[in-house]
Amino acid sequence: MIWHLVAAISAALAGAGVALLLRNLSRNWLPKWIIPVFAGLGMLGYTIHYEYTWFESKQARLPEGSVVVSSEEGDMLWRPWTMKFPMPLAYTVLDAANAQVEDTDKGRIARFTLYRFEKHHLMSTVKSANYQALCTEKVMFRLNEDGQAKLEAMTEMQVDEPLYQTVCVFARS
Secondary structure, three states, rough: OHHHHHHHHHHHHHHHHHHHHHHOOOOOOOOOOHHHHHHHHHHHHHHHHHHHHHHHHHOOOOOOEEEEEEEEEEEEEEEEEOOOOOEEEEEEEHHHOOEEEEOOEEEEEEEEEEEEEEEOOOOOEEEEEEEEEEEEOOEEEEEEOOOEEEEEEEEEOOOOOOOHHHHOOOOOO
């Protein structure tokens, strides 16, 4: 988080420098208030850039064998540009490298971990949970700490979802 502060201050200084240069080139015809305005625009520009590149930068740092199975975009009233260009807010990653897939006489059963990454302002949070999927029934259950399926947490899986495709169709036996 300290690096975001350093980057925002650098962007502000760069914006103020551009304003000073424009002011000097115009032989002080431009008003003095243009300097803090450009500094603010520099910080705002950095913040918008970070908000929209957050997903790609986090995705690039995922370990080998991780698969992004869903992502969410949204808009916010206090960021009016997001009404036209929604920004990434959260995404879910499957740890495919450590998924356990077993073919039984009742169909394919998979146990895997999903990680949910969410962005709150400049902070990112990560939550993880273990799941079990019954591929023939196209359902998945969240597992409790003992590794038992919680029936109230049953979720239907769609055949065209990346999670179903990765775990049930392309999974290693």
